[in-house]
Amino acid sequence: MKCIICIGGVHEKVVEYKEFGVSLGKFPAKVCVSCGEEFFESETVDKIQAKSKEKWLFGLAAKRTKVALVGNSLAVRIPKEIAEFVGLHKEEEIRVVPRSQHEIVLEIG
Numbered sequence: 553m554k555c556i557i558c559i560g561g562v563h564e565k566v567v568e569y570k571e572f573g574v575s576l577g578k579f580p581a582k583v584c585v586s587c588g589e590e591f592f593e594s595e596t597v598d599k600i601q602a603k604s605k606e607k608w609l610f611g612l613a614a615k616r617t618k619v620a621l622v623g624n625s626l627a628v629r630i631p632k633e634i635a636e637f638v639g640l641h642k643e644e645e646i647r648v649v650p651r652s653q654h655e656i657v658l659e660i661g
């Protein structure tokens with residue numbers, strides 16, 4: 553097999569697969585010796601996807617939260633796991649950006 557990006561040679565290697573900076577574990581891959589691109593067998597891709605699903609379902613899944621009234625404003629509780637994941641702390645200033653009538657994005661930093 554040759555790298556499909558730069559046609560360089562590849563070697564087998566166990567690599568750590570990260571998603572949003574979070575490790576999903578180590579998986580066998582073919583890694584290009586020139587550009588470093590990683591290629592996975594389809595059954596490995598299935599395993600990675602299963603791991604990813606697991607993480608999202610049990611760790612960082614979209615969580616339900618209730619809107620509370622604080623003074624004249626509405627407050628949304630951000631689940632601990634999500635706050636830790638994005639490194640959000642109490643008193644930190646963030647931007648609240650409405651994207652549509654169904655979506656609000658919180659911009660951090």
Ligand SMILES: [Zn+2]
Nearest residue numbers: 555558584587
């Ligand atoms: Zn390459």
